[in-house]
Amino acid sequence: MLPSTPSEPEPDTTPGRGPALLLLSVAVLLGMSPWFTSAAVGEALAARHGLSAGELAWLTGAVQLGFVAGTLVAAVLNLADVVPARWYFGASAVLAGLANGLLLVAPDWLFLLGLRFATGFLLAGVYPPGMKMAATWFRAGRGMAIGVVVGALTVGKAAPFLLRGFGGEAPLVPVTTGATVAAVLGGLLVLLLWRSGPHEFLRRPFRWDLARTVVLHRKTRLATWGYTGHMWELYAVWAVLHLWFTDVLDPGGFGGGADRAALLAFGAIAVGGPGAVLAGMLADRWGRERTTILALVVSGTCTAMAGWIMGSPLPLVVLVAAIWGVAVVADSAQFSALVTEVAPSHAVGTALTLQTSVGFGVTAISIWAVQTAQATWGWPAAWAILLPGPVLGVVAMARLLRLRTEEGAGEVATG
Template identity: 45%
Template sequence: MSAPGRTASLALLLVAEIGAMSLWFVSAAILPELTAEAALAPWRAALLSSAVQIGFVAGALTLAVHGTADRYDPRRVFALSAALAGAATVLFVIAPIGGWAQVGLRAATGFCLAGVYPVGMKIAVGWTVRRRGLVVGLLVAALTLGSAAPHGLALIGGPDWRVTAGIAASLSLFSAALILLSRLGPHHATAPRFDPAALKLAWRIRGVRLAIAGYLCHMWELYAYWAWIAVALAASFQAAGAEDPLTLARLGAFAAIALGGLACAPAGALADRFGKARIAGVCLAVGALSAGACAASFGGPPALTLTLAILWGIFVIPDSAQFSALVADAAPAERAGSLMTFQTALGFLLTAGTIQAAPMAAAAFGWPVTLALFGLGPLLGVEAMRRLHALRRLG
């Protein structure tokens, strides 16, 4: 059998990304059932989600400093990481609910997923330079669909949260085998040696620095939205007197996140044509406006709030691909994997705080204020992208 070509290899990568990343928001998707079964305190419930972010940061920093994705075959790194993440989720199912073992297993899952998402980007950018915005956009679309999957799986699992988590674990194990069937692209570059000093390029190269600044502003909003939009919508629908607010909120969250994923590919194509920084700036601006609009509509007509949340979901993610592509464009090819992984680590370190703080802010100030706060990051990110677009035009 001949080795798969570019299209087949990218397709295998995208499907594997969806399957492995379905583990990310499992705990958030099954939170109502977990809380009902074990009466979890709000801070403990939030910790199950923020632990994934913390674990991811630790894993991403480890891989970035070591240069793993640049020194070894990234397909094998991806496969091992996805398999270990799936195994950690299987153990999560049998661990005491809400205990430190479950928290630790969620952190371990996040650590392993650092070998999936950033490493997947390393594989993707190896296939093209001219169409890099589109290719990385497709990868982020897969990430987004995977992140939305737990909300859909929760509808399949119903009241038994263990079924939902078990399906997600199975998908990740399947992805580990699938990625090994792909091959690497012609632009894949390998670093000759271990050099943690290469991470200094994140500051020394202005294009990389501005891309990372915009990414951090974007991450302030993104994962807080993904983790808590279903909870916020349920509270809004309940305040509005909607029938079965939880089911409606879950469907709304799944639709919002999934549609955002589908928007990544066309946004990537537009970025390749009109400029990655420009398209990222547009997405950030719409995200900031949507956050304010959702806050203003909270408790109002469910159809209006749901529409605004879905609009927000469509624009909250397509820019993520462009930040990664911008770093890859500005960085030396042999260091792109480490710098993208480092960028991702910084972003997810920020999200660990926003995910943990969001429900506490909602308890103290209400969800409308909390949703409005989500919009502050992207508002600042617009300026970073304006500067980066001007820099790239001069270059």
């Protein structure tokens, strides 16, 4: 059965949509700041608590798993529809900030692990709800608006590395405090100033009884496999890029140190923010599958190169990292958009929840695997562990493109 052609959305003429999107984007950027705090100050935490590379990796992995748990709980309880958006987002951001701040007084690794899990759990009330909040102000420009939010959360997740770049010899307190204050401020901005727009966002609740339907639906399964391959690479790259830059700067004789490496990592990650917006525009014109395949090929190529270019001139290394930073996140929002297009209409909410849970779940493993492999065998081996992700993603997207083309669904997906 061929999908019907969507009618042209009404033009966005609602006054206040621009300021609303700006407010929400700033709040998302600030609210997501705690995500990589433990990665940015890993050396300080390791020195204070005597942690191994594997234990450090699990501090970031715990955020990923907490986010999965928070997403599932929110979906099962339908929190995004039951709790007013500004209270759900605002309270989640403030509490995530407070959980992040407790890293400074944690007595041991298990306590740190629990705090990191709690932070991820609470941030599940910031990221997905933020996307829906933006959609209430836009119709024709909804794809652009959501792209802006994705860009904001990308820069927000990179923020701890920016703070680390100016943290000096004792970065634990300034970085942790900065990310904590940012999250609390982001939550307060929404609590005090946000109001939802006039366009109701379509409710798509999660239902356990539809999980089997989603798993057995081939196109949804392919979109989820593509997302899983993408996520296997994405968060591991983000989590260790500052460590890679540290090793690039030191043996290469370029000078600088951990501060400079953190700033370079921030730049490489943050450049993915505007890259995600541009990728969304490309996907609307060229097709989501093709856009994701291009991004996966480019990011996978950079991943394969990263371990072997560390002794190259610094400008070349930085250029590769910037391309990598754009490509590795450029396709992120497109996988979710694909699920909304290919999943059975009555099971879209369940499909999105399962896609997010599986995708973020595997990131905990890839982050641990990369950091452990790097400590044991070095960077070429560590980066090689991530290569199956882009390969899986390309294969899945190529098959999905073929299926949709054969069915006459249109080679250019509209969002």
